[in-house]
Amino acid sequence: MENKGYILGGLSFLLIIPSILLLxxxxxxxxxxxxxxxxIKSDNSFYISGDVERNIPIITRQVLKETVDNVxxxxxxxxxxxxxxxxxxxxxxxxxxxxYQNNSGVNIRCVINSVDSASDPFEVEVNSTILVMKGNITxxxxxxxxxxILGTDxxxxxxxNSNDSNEISDPLxxxxxKKIGGMSIKNARxxxxxxxxxxxxxxxxxxxxxxxxxxxxIKRCPYDxxxxxxxxxxLTTLKNCIDxxxxxxxxxxxxxxCRLEGRATCxxxxxxxxxxPSNEGNQKFIRATCSIDHVIFGNxxxxxxxxxxxxxxxxxxxxxxxxxxxxxxxxxxGVPDIK
Amino acid sequence: MVDSSGxxxxxxxxxxxxxxxxxxxxxxxxxxxxxxxxLEYSSEQSIQRIAGDTADELIKTPGMPENWENYxxxxxxxxxxxxxxxxxxxxxxxxxxxxxSSLKKNPELIKRLLPENMDCNLIIYPxxxxxxxxxxxxxxxxxxxxxxxxxxxxxxxxxxxxYSNIKPxxxxxNGSEYICTHSYTNPYSxxxxxxxxxxxxxxxxxxxIDLEDIKSKDFYIxxxxxxxxxxxxxxxxxxxxxxxxxxxxxxFTSNPMLINSIISELSESKNREIFVLHVFIGGxxxxxxxxxxxxxxxxxxxxxxxxxxxxPQPAFLIMKLWIK
Numbered sequence: 180m181e182n183k184g185y186i187l188g189g190l191s192f193l194l195i196i197p198s199i200l201l202l203x204x205x206x207x208x209x210x211x212x213x214x215x216x217x218x219i220k221s222d223n224s225f226y227i228s229g230d231v232e233r234n235i236p237i238i239t240r241q242v243l244k245e246t247v248d249n250v251x252x253x254x255x256x257x258x259x260x261x262x263x264x265x266x267x268x269x270x271x272x273x274x275x276x277x278x279y280q281n282n283s284g285v286n287i288r289c290v291i292n293s294v295d296s297a298s299d300p301f302e303v304e305v306n307s308t309i310l311v312m313k314g315n316i317t318x319x320x321x322x323x324x325x326x327x328i329l330g331t332d333x334x335x336x337x338x339x340n341s342n343d344s345n346e347i348s349d350p351l352x353x354x355x356x357k358k359i360g361g362m363s364i365k366n367a368r369x370x371x372x373x374x375x376x377x378x379x380x381x382x383x384x385x386x387x388x389x390x391x392x393x394x395x396x397i398k399r400c401p402y403d404x405x406x407x408x409x410x411x412x413x414l415t416t417l418k419n420c421i422d423x424x425x426x427x428x429x430x431x432x433x434x435x436x437c438r439l440e441g442r443a444t445c446x447x448x449x450x451x452x453x454x455x456p457s458n459e460g461n462q463k464f465i466r467a468t469c470s471i472d473h474v475i476f477g478n479x480x481x482x483x484x485x486x487x488x489x490x491x492x493x494x495x496x497x498x499x500x501x502x503x504x505x506x507x508x509x510x511x512x513g514v515p516d517i518k
Numbered sequence: 519m520v521d522s523s524g525x526x527x528x529x530x531x532x533x534x535x536x537x538x539x540x541x542x543x544x545x546x547x548x549x550x551x552x553x554x555x556x557l558e559y560s561s562e563q564s565i566q567r568i569a570g571d572t573a574d575e576l577i578k579t580p581g582m583p584e585n586w587e588n589y590x591x592x593x594x595x596x597x598x599x600x601x602x603x604x605x606x607x608x609x610x611x612x613x614x615x616x617x618x619s620s621l622k623k624n625p626e627l628i629k630r631l632l633p634e635n636m637d638c639n640l641i642i643y644p645x646x647x648x649x650x651x652x653x654x655x656x657x658x659x660x661x662x663x664x665x666x667x668x669x670x671x672x673x674x675x676x677x678x679x680x681y682s683n684i685k686p687x688x689x690x691x692n693g694s695e696y697i698c699t700h701s702y703t704n705p706y707s708x709x710x711x712x713x714x715x716x717x718x719x720x721x722x723x724x725x726x727i728d729l730e731d732i733k734s735k736d737f738y739i740x741x742x743x744x745x746x747x748x749x750x751x752x753x754x755x756x757x758x759x760x761x762x763x764x765x766x767x768x769x770f771t772s773n774p775m776l777i778n779s780i781i782s783e784l785s786e787s788k789n790r791e792i793f794v795l796h797v798f799i800g801g802x803x804x805x806x807x808x809x810x811x812x813x814x815x816x817x818x819x820x821x822x823x824x825x826x827x828x829x830p831q832p833a834f835l836i837m838k839l840w841i842k
Contacts, residue, residue, distance in 0.1 A: 196538075200545040204552050229578075401724040402760065402792050411761035415699055416792070419724075419760055422697040493702075 227285050228311045228318060234275055235268070235289070236326045239305050242267045243328060243347060246439060250350040254357030256441030264436070265294040268305065286312040296434040296447040297325045301399050301426075303435065328435055329399055346396040349426075349452070351438040355476050368392045368424060375454070379475065383486070384467030387503075390457035393472060394424025397435070397450070401425070406513030414492040417512065418500070421492065426450045427511075432473040443476035458500050465489050470502035490514055565636075565665040569839040572631045572638070573667040577613065577835065587620035597627040612830050613673035618642070618654055625655040638839040642673065645832045664840045672830035678823070679813045681737075682725040682795045686711070686806035698722040699760045699794060708796075716801035718751070724760070725811070726792045729785065735813035737781050739795075740774035742808045742825045755809065756796040759784050767798060770809075774823045777811070 242264055250257060257263050272289040279287050288310040297304040302325040310319040328347045352369050356362055361372025371391045379385035400420055402408055405427055408417040432451030433442050451473050468475055469487035487503035494500070509516055581587075581598030589595065599621065601614040621627055621640075628638060640655040698720065700708040711719030727737075739755060754767035757780050768775075785791045797809045814823055 196542065200542075200549060204545075204549055207552065207556060401726060403726055404787070404790055407760075407787065407792055413761075415702065415763075416760040418702070419697065419699050 225311075225318065227279055227283060227287055228309050228320070231272070231276065231279065231287060231289050231309055232322055232324075235272065235291075235305060235307055235322065236324055238271045238275070239264075239268050239294070239303065239324075239326045240328075240347075242271065243303065243326075243435070244345070247347055247350050247435075250439055251348060251353045251357075254353050256350075256354045257439050260436045260439035261294050265291050268294065272307075284313065292321070294436070296436055296449075298448065299325065300428050300432075300434050300448050300450045301329050301397070302327055328397055330396075346398075347435070348395050349393075349397055349438065349472075351433070351441070351443060351472065351476055352393060352454075354438075354441040355443075364395055365392075367395050369395050371454075375475070379468060382468055384464045384503075387456045387464050387467045388454070388475075390459055391454050392457065393454040394426065394452050396424065398423070398425050400427050405511055409509075409513030409515060414490070414514065417490075417514065418493045421453050421455055421502075424452070426452045429473065432471075443473040449473075453502055455500075455502050458498055463489075463499075463501075464503075467503045469505045469508065471504070471508055474505075565663060565839055565841070568633065568636065569638070569665040569667045569837060572628075572839065573669050573835065573837050575631055576640075576837075577669055577671055580614070581617065587614070587617045592624055592627060595627070596630050597621055613642075613671050613835075615673060618652060618673065622652070622654045625657075628655055632839070635842050636839060637842050638837055640835070640837050642671070643834045643836065645834070646826065649826070649831060659838050659840045660842065662840060664838050667837045667839070669835045669837075670832065671835045672832055678827055679731075679735075680810055681727055681813060682723050682793075682809075682811040684721050684723055684795065684797050684809045686713075686721060686799055686803060686808070696722055696724070698796065699763060700765075700796065703763060704765070711799055711801050713801055713803045718798065718800045720796050720798055722794055722796045724792060724794045726790050727781070727813070728790050729788065731813055732781060732785055732791065734816055736816050736818060736823075737777050737811060737813050738774040738820075738823050739770075739777050739809065739811050740823065740825065741770055742810065744825065745770040745772055745807065751800045751805075753800065753807070754798045757781070757784070757793055757811075758796070759786075759791070759793055767796075774812075774820065776820070 246257070246260070246264060246267070269289070269291040272291065276287045276289055279285060290308045290310070292306040292308060293304075295304050295306075305324050305326060306321065307324075308319060308321050311317070330346045349369075352371070353362070356371060356374035356378050359374040359377045361374045363370045363372065369392060371388065371393075373389055375388040375391050376385050379388055402416050402420055402425070408414070408420055410416060427450060429449055429451040431444055432449040433445040434447040434449040437445035437447060437449065451471050454470050454472050454475055456467075456470065466486050466488055469485055471487075474485060474487075485505055487505040487508065489501045490504050490509070491499045491501045504512070504514055506516065508514075576597065576599045578600055579598035580600045580602040582596040583589075584602050586592070586595040586597065597617070597620075599613040599617045601612045601617075628640065632638060637657060637660075638655065639657040639659070642652040642654060644651070698708060700720070700722070709717075709719045710721060711717060739757070741753075745753065752769050754769050756764050756767045757777060758764040762784060781791075781793070784793060793811075795809070795811055799806055812823065
């Protein structure tokens with residue numbers, strides 16, 4: 180009886196083996212389903228990450244425009260523009276990510292690592308990390324994007340198309356002169372009234388900047404190389420550049436982010452424009468503070484401001500239109516030296 | 519003794535062994551079938567996945583470095599076809615024809631995106647059948663499993679560079695801000711159009727061209743839609759520079775007009791020349807047209823300088839992938 184029992188026990192054990200094998204097959208089948216599910220989840224996460232990435236430039240541009248408009252309306256500089264804009268962009272990206280999470284169930288985060296000046300002064304560089312998590316899938320990548328501060332149609336940088344409401348303006352003149360009073364905006368130009376003259380009080384020839392004007396919107400000058408501004412004897416290109424209110428790349432002029440902090444010069448590659456005397460008065464000067472914005476707004480003690488010699492760029496109806504350029508800027512814009 | 523040997527070789531035991539053998543046989547067979555299916559499925563998924571990823575990598579990224587197509591030697595570069603010149607379309611499935619041409623000339627570059635044992639071909643079929651098919655990587659698939667990926671993309675057909683464009687529709691909505699150099703000498707005869715009161719006028723834009731491009735490209739002026747020769751209103755254009763103002767205008771023609779001689783004559787600078795395009799347009803916005811100055815590699819057939827080719831063309835990008 181005992182021997183029989185042993186034999187049947189062994190056979191029973193052998194009978195279990197196929198059951199184990201069948202169980203293993205079943206486990207394999209289940210795992211296969213999981214791997215298909217993983218692929219689907221992974222694709223979904225990838226596309227949502229792309230969506231979030233595409234929204235960064237749009238939101239950054241909105242934040243930049245709103246920050247600039249806010250500074251223009253109250254005339255107050257902001258202490259650390261890079262941090263402030265970074266936080267504002269991140270806050271809005273968080274709202275956007277929360278929407279994605281509610282709609283798709285994908286846990287997504289967008290961390291803005293930095294907002295800084297780009298190598299092109301008419302762009303702002305945004306560095307961000309996008310983290311996507313769904314189930315056991317985690318995906319993260321670092322994105323570096325350069326966002327244009329020019330008009331909305333910046334695909335063709337010399338396009339004449341512009342959408343006024345979307346253009347970003349120069350905040351620096353408002354930080355420097357708004358509280359002095361008398362500033363206004365006419366025909367897309369900042370008219371300083373008496374504010375600039377008062378700002379320059381104590382500087383020789385400050386009277387010439389009574390009713391001066393400068394461009395309101397930031398627009399890249401198409402007359403590049405800049406030396407061509409002074410090509411013709413009549414300085415037609417220089418006049419046309421002033422009339423159209425263009426900005427020029429500059430090593431000395433501040434970038435947009437530093438302008439928001441009230442600085443006219445900075446270590447970044449920035450831009451500059453002409454602040455043109457009105458030429459309405461009878462007073463004529465041979466020499467006055469150089470008519471470049473970063474020179475005029477150099478600093479409050481005028482240590483950075485320096486004089487320039489008169490350049491008559493247009494003559495009409497007995498009125499000579501002039502501005503003042505030092506030798507360095509004369510060379511940059513190809514304006515002949517005074518002999 | 520009798521009992522113990524008899525017990526081992528009973529009919530019950532033989533039947534049990536038979537049953538076990540049958541069960542193991544069925545299990546082994548089932549496992550074999552399922553195993554084959556898993557292998558087949560995972561292999562298919564793997565090829566399909568690699569094909570999909572490779573196509574996405576090509577379409578959605580410009581490559582490493584982003585301007586790889588401009589390099590003389592392709593050591594350590596990773597190809598990508600996304601157009602980076604159009605900043606806003608960085609992820610919009612717009613492909614750069616320059617990158618496509620570079621990949622066509624150096625088809626071995628695609629191997630940097632594929633596993634070692636795989637090969638592929640890549641063909642772009644324009645939806646407009648009058649445009650020729652681009653055989654980017656021409657290889658015949660081996661017998662066996664071939665995975666096919668089909669993506670809808672946009673691409674610029676020819677190596678056309680737009681140097682200037684004037685779009686009255688946009689100006690009608692947003693207004694023109696460009697103050698033209700002609701307005702200093704003849705302000706009344708060079709006024710912008712007034713679309714509200716249907717008064718014709720001039721639209722102008724400044725642009726520049728590098729001297730290197732002036733030497734190596736053919737330049738054309740063309741309109742969209744194509745100008746009809748039978749219209750009552752004769753739209754015209756002037757190309758000059760801020761310092762050399764020209765007052766004599768020329769009429770548009772129905773075909774793109776070669777303007778190399780004008781550009782060469784106006785070029786005085788050593789490295790880059792600035793031009794101003796002036797277009798005289800009617801006051802009826804419904805009959806307005808866009809004007810382009812484009813550059814194509816010197817020697818490109820005038821027939822290829824087509825309006826269709828200025829705008830990105832929709833096409834199917836089809837990639838076939840197989841194991842070598």
